[in-house]
Amino acid sequence: MVTFPKILRAAKNIPLAFDELRSIVGHRANVGFKDHESLKPNMSPATVVGKHDAVAIMVHILNAKTHKQNGVNHWVGLIKQGKKFVYFDPLGLSLPQLYRITHEPATLETIFKGHHVEMSTTGVQRFAENVRDCTMHVAVRFCFPKWSNQKYYKFLKSSRLSPDDTVVTMTLLHLLREDLLKNV
Numbered sequence: 001m002v003t004f005p006k007i008l009r010a011a012k013n014i015p016l017a018f019d020e021l022r023s024i025v026g027h028r029a030n031v032g033f034k035d036h037e038s039l040k041p042n043m044s045p046a047t048v049v050g051k052h053d054a055v056a057i058m059v060h061i062l063n064a065k066t067h068k069q070n071g072v073n074h075w076v077g078l079i080k081q082g083k084k085f086v087y088f089d090p091l092g093l094s095l096p097q098l099y100r101i102t103h104e105p106a107t108l109e110t111i112f113k114g115h116h117v118e119m120s121t122t123g124v125q126r127f128a129e130n131v132r133d134c135t136m137h138v139a140v141r142f143c144f145p146k147w148s149n150q151k152y153y154k155f156l157k158s159s160r161l162s163p164d165d166t167v168v169t170m171t172l173l174h175l176l177r178e179d180l181l182k183n184v
Helices: 004-012 018-028 045-049 095-102 107-112 134-142 149-157 163-175
Strands: 031-035 054-062 069-081 084-088
Touching: 004 163, 018 031, 018 054, 018 134, 018 163, 045 054, 045 069, 045 084, 045 107, 054 095, 054 134, 069 095, 069 134, 084 107, 084 134, 084 149, 095 107, 134 163, 149 163
Parallel strands: 031 054
Antiparallel strands: 054 069, 069 084
16 A cells, blocks of 8 residues: 555655756746856856856765766755855755765865855755655755745754655655656
8 A cells, every 4th residue: 555654755765857846946946957067166156056046056976986976966055145145955064074975076165265155054864875855855945045044944843754754745745746656
């Protein structure tokens, strides 16, 4: 029998495509996409976001020895709030921690230096193998573009569900994933 917990578990293992992220955010924010590899150290947070309200950034997890992509990615977000910016990492990693895991060049550290950027401090995504809901976390965070990270964390923790389950439920309610519900 299909149960809600089974659907949640299955959904955590299916990464969202950027078009799905954009669909979830909808009218709440004009969302763009950047691949971390396309970022240049001489950019500013304003040039990264460009004409968008928020940008989802795909960071690649590179092999520590060869520095080649291994097919695993992690999504983070950058939100423009007037003249300041909000950086969101669902894992709550500092940039040095993120770059120790990804082995990518520390481009965002250089870009943020000297600019007013509120950083993530709280992990809301479980760090586990086969959990691929970071895109869902970024999508739901972008639905509240005027909030500070602290206000967003408080909102997530107000649910009786875990932050992962809350975010997955919110995105599933939006997408009503036919592929997960076809046997219901």
